[in-house]
Amino acid sequence: MSARRAGVGRPTVLGAMVVALTLGMLTLAGTTPAGLGRPVDDPSRVTLDSRVFSCTGGIAGTTTFTGEVGSGLVAPRKITSTPVHTRVDEAVADTSFAGQQARFARQLAWVPCPEPRATWWFVGAGGAVIHDTTLRITNPRTGAAVVDVDVFGRSGEVEAPGLSGITVAPGETRLVDIGRTAPSVGNLAIRVVATRGLVAVSAADRFNIGVVGVTAFEWLPAQAPPSKATTLTGIPAKANEATLLVVNPGTVEAVAQVQIIGKTGTFSPQSLKPFKVPAKSVTSLSVKSFLDGSALAIRVLSERRLTATVRTVVARDTAYGTAALLVRSESAFAVPEGSGRLTFSSLTEAGEVKVFGYDAKGRNVLARTVQVPAQATAGLPLSARVRYLRIVPPGSGVIAGFTVQTQRGVAGAGVAPASRSIRLPQVGPGW
Numbered sequence: 001m002s003a004r005r006a007g008v009g010r011p012t013v014l015g016a017m018v019v020a021l022t023l024g025m026l027t028l029a030g031t032t033p034a035g036l037g038r039p040v041d042d043p044s045r046v047t048l049d050s051r052v053f054s055c056t057g058g059i060a061g062t063t064t065f066t067g068e069v070g071s072g073l074v075a076p077r078k079i080t081s082t083p084v085h086t087r088v089d090e091a092v093a094d095t096s097f098a099g100q101q102a103r104f105a106r107q108l109a110w111v112p113c114p115e116p117r118a119t120w121w122f123v124g125a126g127g128a129v130i131h132d133t134t135l136r137i138t139n140p141r142t143g144a145a146v147v148d149v150d151v152f153g154r155s156g157e158v159e160a161p162g163l164s165g166i167t168v169a170p171g172e173t174r175l176v177d178i179g180r181t182a183p184s185v186g187n188l189a190i191r192v193v194a195t196r197g198l199v200a201v202s203a204a205d206r207f208n209i210g211v212v213g214v215t216a217f218e219w220l221p222a223q224a225p226p227s228k229a230t231t232l233t234g235i236p237a238k239a240n241e242a243t244l245l246v247v248n249p250g251t252v253e254a255v256a257q258v259q260i261i262g263k264t265g266t267f268s269p270q271s272l273k274p275f276k277v278p279a280k281s282v283t284s285l286s287v288k289s290f291l292d293g294s295a296l297a298i299r300v301l302s303e304r305r306l307t308a309t310v311r312t313v314v315a316r317d318t319a320y321g322t323a324a325l326l327v328r329s330e331s332a333f334a335v336p337e338g339s340g341r342l343t344f345s346s347l348t349e350a351g352e353v354k355v356f357g358y359d360a361k362g363r364n365v366l367a368r369t370v371q372v373p374a375q376a377t378a379g380l381p382l383s384a385r386v387r388y389l390r391i392v393p394p395g396s397g398v399i400a401g402f403t404v405q406t407q408r409g410v411a412g413a414g415v416a417p418a419s420r421s422i423r424l425p426q427v428g429p430g431w
Contacts, residue, residue: 050090051418053098055113056083056136056173058204059217062102064113065334069095069390072362073334083173083200085140086113094418097388099334101411102217107317108409110336111219112416116140116198121223123282123309124245124320125178125188127151127158130208132179133220137192138200139168145197149176152247154186157280168199187282189247189307207318216318221413223323226250226305231261232298232321233343233401234412235291239312242288246300246308248277254304256283260290261297261345266375277306295379297345297399314410319403322414326397331418334388336411340404342389344370345377351394357386372398391415 057079149163160182310321357366
């Protein structure tokens with residue numbers, strides 16, 4: 001790989017099973033001309049150093065928001081039944097971004113467009129009439145992919161024999177309706193593992209709010225793999241409901257503890273005692289009382305590997321928090337239309353984050369340095385003029401996220417590091 005721009009370090013390798021993208025894509029061939037924002041005409045031309053964003057849609061009226069820090073937003077594209085694949089080359093890979101948005105009268109749905117990888121986790125899914133989730137599994141590469149889908153519920157793993165060994169041909173998108181293939185009541189977690197190839201996966205969620213029959217549409221964010229310490233960000237400041245959903249995919253019961261990473265530090269709420277998460281199950285509890293309007297993140301600790309989300313209900317809309325990884329190097333990302341707030345959470349020592357915001361035409365409209373106290377969360381308001389951002393975190397890294405909350409809906413997301421390495425599938429008793 002060629003060197004990145006001066007002053008920006010490479011992201012760290014994720015665990016013992018993470019390999020360089022060079023190893024993960026040895027089967028790919030060819031080169032691509034420099035540039036950004038072109039649909040991928042021939043997936044076989046994906047190069048070692050390029051990134052491919054797959055904006056998959058799945059919600060009516062979905063629009064893409066792609067671009068690069070130096071050139072601004074590309075003209076939005078509507079997504080119907082066919083995903084929009086966008087390739088960016090090595091020269092601009094670190095500062096490129098892609099997201100997809102859908103708006104309704106009082107609802108806002110948003111998610112970053114996924115990039116191909118081997119393992120995916122989604123928490124807060126449904127498999128019933130009043131709450132259903134549909135996976136869109138896309139293969140933008142030249143070789144066929146084979147995936148297994150596992151579904152976990154409140155009473156254990158859900159039987160779904162038809163979700164094993166699904167073949168996804170090159171350029172193909174497979175739809176998996178959980179309500180049809182793994183029907184069940186209650187909150188679910190979904191694991192998608194590519195036993196061959198790499199896939200991009202999104203999860204479109206349909207959720208009935210309350211007893212008045214209001215239906216909300218949202219994408220579930222892809223969560224970080226199960227860990228003994230999971231940090232959730234992109235959580236609205238206040239909500240009518242806020243439910244922490246924790247999944248234990250392992251074969252042994254786990255005991256979990258919740259911490260709040262707030263503006264003055266990290267603490268364990270006395271009202272939230274350690275709780276049990278049965279093996280291969282999803283457990284839920286309310287965290288509404290901790291959403292007091294200030295910037296925060298929520299951390300789940302356990303001796304077993306877990307992952308989680310926070311589902312919030314604000315008026316007639318839903319949003320999901322993201323179990324995010326540390327951002328250790330320069331990253332760029334788009335945000336939905338509307339005013340909102342950035343949050344940065346430090347897990348160790350204090351640090352500062354440089355933030356640059358741009359409008360749709362690429363003009364710099366925000367330049368700030370945010371001081372993040374040790375083991376605390378700092379927030380930065382965002383005006384509706386900001387359409388995408390670039391952040392330069394401290395060397396120790398931060399957990400970064402954002403929320404947008406207007407009269408037309410609420411959305412949140414975590415900030416993911418640039419995808420320059422992949423994690424191989426790893427499933428065992430501890431997961």
